[in-house]
Amino acid sequence: MAAPLTREQILNTTEQVLRRFGLDKTSVVDVARALGVSHGTLYRHFSSKAALKEAVAERWLHEVSAPLAIIVENAGSALEKTQLWLERLIHIKQSKALEDPELFAMYNALAEESVESIEKHINDLISQLTQIVEEGMQAGEFQNADAREVASAVFYATARFHHPALAKEWISPAINHEFEQVWNLLVSGLLIRK
Amino acid sequence: MAAPLTREQILNTTEQVLRRFGLDKTSVVDVARALGVSHGTLYRHFSSKAALKEAVAERWLHEVSAPLAIIVENAGSALEKTQLWLERLIHIKQSKALEDPELFAMYNALAEESVESIEKHINDLISQLTQIVEEGMQAGEFQNADAREVASAVFYATARFHHPALAKEWISPAINHEFEQVWNLLVSGLLIRK
DNA sequence: CAAATGACAAATATTTATTTTTGTCATTTG
DNA sequence: CAAATGACAAAAATAAATATTTGTCATTTG
Incomplete structure (x- = not known):
């Protein structure tokens, strides 16, 4: 875990996942998996999926x-x-x-x-x-x-x-x-x- | 059944039923029931529900x-x-x-x-x-x-x-x-x- | 001790089973 | 015999059962 997870990284990956899976089929877990972190981690950077x-x-x-x-x-x-x-x-x-x-x-x-x-x-x-x-x-x-x-x-x-x-x-x-x-x-x- | 069913009557009743039930919940059977006829009769006046x-x-x-x-x-x-x-x-x-x-x-x-x-x-x-x-x-x-x-x-x-x-x-x-x-x-x- | 984890309950969403609807047509009615 | 009926199969919609997702937080990791 040398690299600290940044807001930019999360947004880039979220965009990728959204493009791949679509708006309805994209879950926070999907985004976390693509980033190689647990989904709980994302909630330390964004207060909700909506955010x-x-x-x-x-x-x-x-x-x-x-x-x-x-x-x-x-x-x-x-x-x-x-x-x-x-x-x-x-x-x-x-x-x-x-x-x-x-x-x-x-x-x-x-x-x-x-x-x-x-x-x-x-x-x-x-x-x-x-x-x-x-x-x-x-x-x-x-x-x-x-x-x-x-x-x-x-x-x-x-x-x-x-x-x-x-x-x-x-x-x-x-x-x-x-x-x-x-x-x-x-x-x-x-x-x-x- | 003295009165012959007219196009106008059907449209009037269809509008009423649509207003009451909404677009999604209105079936041809609902319209037929409101008119007091069988649903087969409506197909003699309109070729389909879409029509x-x-x-x-x-x-x-x-x-x-x-x-x-x-x-x-x-x-x-x-x-x-x-x-x-x-x-x-x-x-x-x-x-x-x-x-x-x-x-x-x-x-x-x-x-x-x-x-x-x-x-x-x-x-x-x-x-x-x-x-x-x-x-x-x-x-x-x-x-x-x-x-x-x-x-x-x-x-x-x-x-x-x-x-x-x-x-x-x-x-x-x-x-x-x-x-x-x-x-x-x-x-x-x-x-x-x- | 800051950052991340993962088990968990409540809320959502998906799948499957069941019911309803559409459209046809051979038969009935007046 | 023109107009209407209602039984029927295929298609579509709804409801019930099942699984996933969201968001939290006490615990773990480096």
Whole structure:
């Protein structure tokens, strides 16, 4: 037992086991066995199975929001950045859903169990978008208004394209074209009228 | 047995039984018993239990689309009519979901089983909206474009507020304000720039 | 003595046995 | 003879019996 068991190790292994066995068939004993420890040990690191699953969910949600944070810091006009940010968000979600629908469904079910983690995640995303919108307003590019409310409106108006509850409908080949149409409509609402 | 059994009677009774017993607990025998006939008789009117449920689902979906069809024929500007139509659609869905969440969930599960009925329903709704948008374009009120594509974009941009898969989120008291914000954004995209 | 173990009870989940339901059709009814 | 019936087999759902899992904690290990 030279190596002390770390939180990271546990989460990595839990993810592996979840991917192998699925959300329903994964027990704490399975995870402990994969780590080569007794299941009692896991309870010294996480207070419950729910807490363990929540930690995995949070890590997964962070994998979505982290690459988007980079776009906020990008160069470019606010309009370009807003479009890029939305397209990136939509691409991340839709490609995950398309590549491995079962795994995507599993992570969403996992996240669904941690309502607070999701709320924080949505809040993170809208905050990122708010920063871009604020920039656009300060630069005189976007119409002046409450930046967070505008960002929320843009986020919710595009929900069809990134909300996991609507993933079933992303198989339609028209989906990209539909996003373009919605985006066209939104652009006029954002920009200053000339 | 003086009265001949009609399709309407069967559907009325099926709805009653579904409301009483729920989607999972309702059997063809239950419906037959409520009608005072043998279950074999029902198979002379509907080819399967699925066909019976589909007919109920279609009737329910029609109750949503029918009152909206009236708005299309209303007087008023295209913008007013578009707003009224959306607000009415959203109100119908959200009030049903709020008043009796279980019944709402049941009818949605029922409809979910009949993919084609749903597709037809969505198509109906977008066709209604297309008619209003077309009017707006012909009257020089809306920017000229493919009316159906614009109508689809408006419909999908407001999905958060009427798509039954997102009903869980309608409990938020902010939901009406969020719709207003999205609507504000869309208005600029619809109207001719002055 | 900090970290891990494993025996244990209560809560969950799975399997198996039993019952109900669906859909058909030869027969009955008015 | 059109409409309805009800006995029946196959499929599906439910309930009962069995096994696993979760979470605790007194004990062990290095």
